[in-house]
Amino acid sequence: MLRGTLQGSIEKVKGFEGMRVDATVWNQAHDFHLYQQMFHNLGFHGAGIASGLEVFAQNPPSRSLVISPGMAVDQRGYLIILSKKEIYPLTTKRKGEVYLIVQFAEVPVGGKTPSEGHPYRYKQAYRIQESQNPPGELDIELARVKITGEKEPITDAVNPSHPEANQIDLRFRSYAGGHIRGQISLGQISWEGEGKALHTDGLFHLVSHINSQTPYRAECAGPTSLKSDLSGLDLLYFSGDRSFQLTAEEEKSLTKFLDGGGFLFGNGCPQVPKNEFGFAFNDLATKLKRPLSQLKPDHPLLIAHYPFSYPPQVSGEGRPMMIGDGLVYCDADYGCAWSGGGAKAGISREEIRSALEFGTNVLIYGYRHWYKHQVTRS
DSSP states (O other), X not given: OOOGGGSSOOOOOOXXXXXXXXXXXXXXXXXXXXXXXXXXXXXXXXXXXXXXXXXXXOSSOBSEEEXXXXXXXXXXXXXEEEOSOEEEEOOOOSSEEEEEEEEEEEEEEEEEXXXXXXXXXXXXXXXXXXXXXXXXXXXXEEEEEEEOSSSSOBBOOSSTTSOOTTBEEOTTOOBOXXXXXXEEEEEEEEEOTTSSOTTHHHHHHHHHHHHHHSSEEEEEEEEOOTTSOOTTOSEEEEEESSOOOOOHHHHHHHXXXXXXXXEEEEEEOOOSTTOHHHHHHHHHHHHTTOOOEEOOTXXXXXXXXXXXXXXXXXXXXXOOOEEETTEXXXXXXXXHHHTTOTTOTTOOHHHHHHHHHHHHHHHHHHHHXXXXXXXXXX
16 A cells, blocks of 8 residues: 555656756655655555564573564655664563564764755664554564563564464564565485485475465575585485485584584485385484474474475375474475376375475475574574
């Protein structure tokens, strides 16, 4: 919805030879371009958070919140840009709901008019505030927290769908459309007997689905070696149909990747009955001191983008999904389903769709795990 100064038409100054340009004409000529940009922002993107501006608890938790760099558009169409992360200390002591908002602001930076002494140079900036009143029309809500006192630390929500007291509530953030909310960079490690990577085609289909159906953008580096530089990746997809064991060099590289916030998605191809790949992945998780446990029904991965009550199976196959610190494993054959079923004859369209949507959840959840680490710990 267009509001405020953007209601109605925009006047354009058309110059002519000998035209007198005073302050009014100068401002009107430049305001035309400003208003055009504001119309574009609202008409093509809408008001809300365009990218970034994520809110996390500090590590370790305190009374301060971490706000990541990002951009937003307010209800007038003004751009709000945070070029670096902010640490915002909550000062409210009274119990109740506290709203963290950001506003567009103009700050004088120098120069004064000769006659009245008013500043005539301004910098477009922003203002971050907390309030116990609901956000106003021109406010962009970043988060809210129901505080119970002045000393309790603020933490991330254990269940984002139902934040508890003193946990960050992100459910009421509004988003501008037509933007990239996050860039997912993905690599693949595969163990397969014929010397070729398993599930590579399906992985690229999954990436295509994310790019066409979500506000995220994904890119796949394809088959990757643990001996190569993994710093440009935020997720690794492990796939295979047999047992494996990492060398000391590979284990060191993977540990560094995970310690840096990277996320590991293990997916077996259960065409052999022994599930050797799954046992090897579980042994690896234990060795890395990131033991796996069964995914719980209220885990945020299940609603990272598409809502699921439980991880879908493929052709009736698949044991419960297992998850640990920075890694997840399942032996439902999602990788083959992503490419239309692979060697599995008769796989249904619904199973393919469910596998693509659940794979999307895993990648978005993994990306947010990586992103949160970069914002809060780097």
